Amino acid sequence: MSYLIGHFDKCTGCSICQLACSERTHGGFNPRFGNLDIRMSDDALVHHPFVCHQCENAFCEKVCPASAISRDGESGALVVDREVCVGCGTCADACPINMIRVVGKKAYKCDLCGGEPECVAVCPAGAIELIVKTVNAEVMP
Amino acid sequence: MTSYMGKFLIIDLSRQEASAAVLNPGIQKLLIGGKGVGAKILYDLVPEGCDPLGDENVLVFMTGPLTGTQAPAMRGCVIAKSPLTGTFADSYYGGHFSPEIKYAGYDGIVIRGRASSPVYVWIDDDKVEFRSASHLWGKDTFATNWLIKNELVDKSIKVACIGPGGENLVRFALVSCEYNRQAGRGGMGAVMGSKNLKAIAVRGNHIVRVKDSDTFRKAVHKAYSEMNENTTGAFTLEGTAGSIPFANEIGLLPSRNYYDGTFDKAESIGPEAQRKKLWYRDLACAGCPIRCSKMGKIRSGKFAGTISDAVEYELLGLLGSNLEISDIRAITHLASRCDALGLDGMSAGGVIGFAMEAFEKGLIRPSDADGKELRFGSVEAADYLIDAIAFRKGELGRTLGEGVRQAAGKFGGEAEGFAVHIKGLEYPAWGPRGVPGMALALATADRGGCHQRGFPILAEIEGEWNGKTIEQLGLKHKGEMVAHMQNYLAALDTLVKCDFAQYGIQEDTYREMLAAATGTEFSFEELLALGDRIWNMVKCFNVREGFERKDDTLPRRFMEEPLPSGPCKGHRITGEDLKTLLDDYYRARGWDSDGKPLPETLERLDLVEERVLFKE
Known part of the structure; x- marks a missing residue:
């Protein structure tokens, strides 16, 4: 089980992560098309990277009418099977932190790049970190 | 497929019309992008001898061929005939506004004419709307940015706007570009104000593609390593504030309106002072790994609570040592006021230094300045003058808002001798007598x-x-x-x-990125x-x-x-x-x-x- 976390103390707001993700996912550049987001707050005192939590109780997976979202056994990411996806956007609506984009009638979300996330590799400030969990201590007493 | 978007947006404010136009490919080949194409547009569209604050002047927001891609540290520029100098002026800014112009599908925006009442232009890809800005007129640049985002119900929109300085045609007014990055020099904000254009808001949903992705990615990563290896590391550490000790040591740091080139309290305005009293974290422009700016909040004293980006070298010099102000918190406050009111802090510092010298020489009396003593070292005086200039308060505010050259002409006599400008543009914080x-x-x-x-x-x-x-x-x-x-x-x-x-980035790497993105070798x-x-x-x-x-x-x-x-x-x-x-x-x-x-x-x-x- 792996997921990303974003560190607001290190994020510089440069969007290189979004640009790289957009290129990897869609073959070109626009941060809006990256599968992660940077939000500015407190008069720009803070830039906060928002990344998919790869939730254990994933709303996106739960609501998909076509069952197109499932967990990848290897990376632990929730991935969209775009052969099956009908582009209805129900998953995007269900995600409270807006981590799903519908582009050209297909849903796109963070797939952890199969286990080696590009955003982690390109971030110049180390503001995105890949957490690999071996024991789920919090939910399994 | 290249990283050019292939069209320009032409906005006619007088008729409230917008249309797309395709640049002559011969011109693009000859001049490539930002400065070059902007110069050609200005040369062709601005009539000789026109009033820079009249409706014949043209305001151009240019991007570059690599803007909006992952090529590091590509910015935007605003180009017009300058109301301060009467020359061509190109004012560059970082941040996130310029890439958004590309994402909306344009290589540049050309703005002509003049709206009959304050407006802002809302560009949502191909859809262009002229919206009333009467409720925004008078608001500072920070408030304007957020009010527009709230009005359009999308925080991801990118805004470029003017503050009261631009509205009141201060000849060194700036354009504040998403977020708080300034097209500062040459009075581009006054040109915007003269056109009754309060702001431009952009949202873009196009993808910028390059010609050869693999080669482009390699060139980008080469640029990253060159930036790491070369001097840009110093910018990462402390931005341009690190130049203060250097400039002071070689005698180029202005003090007392450029009378001298050293400042005995230089240490108190250097990077360590900001690190201790202001900075929280690093801030970068779009696509830039350097992160030369910092964000922070003043913790104590009269200006506690002020949130600001790092004060960079020019403003440390011009609003600091040049005015003999050495409290870093006060300089931060003054710089932040200039940003909020939409004044170029460099020119403002030059004008204030000039006014302080004029006061000490008796050319300005306290009665001209609401009883204020405009002495070097007085934060209160500098604060007063920034407000007086931005709002063109009284005879003094009106005069100083025209810039040093015109103010010196008005004061006459010995004022010309300490008016520090070239062609009307107030001087940077690098005294040239030893170089x-x-x-x-x-x-x-x-x-x-x-x-x-x-x-x-x-x-x-x-x-x-x-x-x-x-x-x-x-x-x-x-x-x-x-x-x-x-x-x-x-x-x-x-x-x-x-x-x-x-x-950091070497010339061959720039050429490789350009070739991979556009095919132009x-x-x-x-x-x-x-x-x-x-x-x-x-x-x-x-x-x-x-x-x-x-x-x-x-x-x-x-x-x-x-x-x-x-x-x-x-x-x-x-x-x-x-x-x-x-x-x-x-x-x-x-x-x-x-x-x-x-x-x-x-x-x-x-x-x-x-x-x-x-x-x-």
């Missing part, structure tokens, strides 16, 4: 007293350039060196590069020729506006008064020095002795043929 090459670069900069068109100081201090020995105080090779530096930077300004990133010689062509294109605009040799000069202070302290104590740039420097420089440029391009020079640079600008 004649820098003096030449400033005297010949296309938009007036600007240090960003060529910065020979480092070569003059290091004593070497292009394999030639350079003497710091000597004149030899300096004409040729300045022309070369201006050409190189003009070529990079047409890519709309960042000044700091170019200390250049040799290094061709890149320099491109810069030469653009420099001459701009010069043609300025010559048409009546600029000649006598305008390529220095403030009297630097020619008549020797430096009182520092390692270059006793030095000044004499009339004879300037004559030699200009003669060498004009010769290197292929210009006549009056500083005008010779016909064969324009021929060589392919600037003679008539070319239609846009295909509608």
Whole structure:
């Protein structure tokens, strides 16, 4: 089980992560098309990277009418099977932190790049970190 | 498929109409992007001798061919005829506004005419809306940004706007570009204000693609490693604030309206002071790994609670040492006020320094300034003047809002002797008396007293350039060196590069990124020729506006008064020095002795043929 976390103390707001993700996912550049987001707050005192939590109780997976979202056994990411996806956007609506984009009638979300996330590799400030969990201590007493 | 978007947005504010136009491919090939294409647009569309604050002036927001891609540190520029200098002016800004223009599908936005009442323009890809800005008029730049985002119900929209300074036609008003990155120099905000244009809001849903992704990615990563290996690491650590101890040590840090070149309290305005009293974390512009800016909040004292980005070198010099203000929290407050009210902090610092000297010399009395004592070192006086200028309060605020040159003309007499500007543009925080090459670069900069068109100081201090020995105080090779530096930077300004990133990224890497993104290949010689062509294109605009040799000069202070302290104590740039420097420089440029391009020079640079600008 792996997921990303974003560190607001290190994020510089440069969007290189979004640009790289957009290129990897869609073959070109626009941060809006990256599968992660940077939000500015407190008069720009803070830039906060928002990344998919790869939730254990994933709303996106739960609501998909076509069952197109499932967990990848290897990376632990929730991935969209775009052969099956009908582009209805129900998953995007269900995600409270807006981590799903519908582009050209297909849903796109963070797939952890199969286990080696590009955003982690390109971030110049180390503001995105890949957490690999071996024991789920919090939910399994 | 290239990283150009293939069209421009033409906005006519008088008719409230917007249309798309395609740039003549021949012009794009010849001039590439930001500075070059912007200069051509201005040359063709702005009538000779027009009032910069009249509706005939044209305001252009240019991107570069690599803006919006992952190529590091590509910015945007605002171009118009300057109300401060009457020259061509190009004002560069970082942040996130310029990429958004590309994402909306445009290589640039050309704004003509004048709205009959305040408006803002809302560009949502192909949809362009003219919306009333009467409720925003009078609001500062920060409030305007957030009010527009709230109104359009999307925080991801990118905004460029003016503050009260631009509305009130202060000739050095800035354009505040998403988020709080300033197109500061030359009064682009006043041009926007004269057009009754409060803001431009953009949302783009296009993807910027490059010609050859794999080669492009390699070139980008090469640029990243060059930035890591070269001097950009110092910018990462402390931004340009790190230049304070350096400039003070070599005697170029202005104090008391450039009377001197050293400041005894330099340490208190250096990077350590900001780190201790302001900074929380690093801040970067779009796509830039350097992160030269910092964000922070003042923790204590009168200005506690102020959230601000790092005060960079120019403002530390001009709102700090030049005014003899040494409390970093106060300087942060003053810089932040300039940003909020939409004044170029550099020009504002120059104007305030001038006013303080005028006060001490009795040319301004307390009764002219609501009873205020406008003395050097007074934060209250500087604060008062920023407000008076932005809101054009009283006779003094109205006069100073015209800039140093016009204010000196009005005060008359000895005021001309301490009016520090070139062609009307207030001077940067690099006193030139110990560095004649820098003096030449400033005297010949296309938009007036600007240090960003060529910065020979480092070569003059290091004593070497292009394999030639350079003497710091000597004149030899300096004409040729300045022309070369201006050409190189003009070529990079047409890519709309960042000044700091170019200390790291090597010229071949810029060429590789451009080739991979657009298919346009250049040799290094061709890149320099491109810069030469653009420099001459701009010069043609300025010559048409009546600029000649006598305008390529220095403030009297630097020619008549020797430096009182520092390692270059006793030095000044004499009339004879300037004559030699200009003669060498004009010769290197292929210009006549009056500083005008010779016909064969324009021929060589392919600037003679008539070319239609846009295909509608």
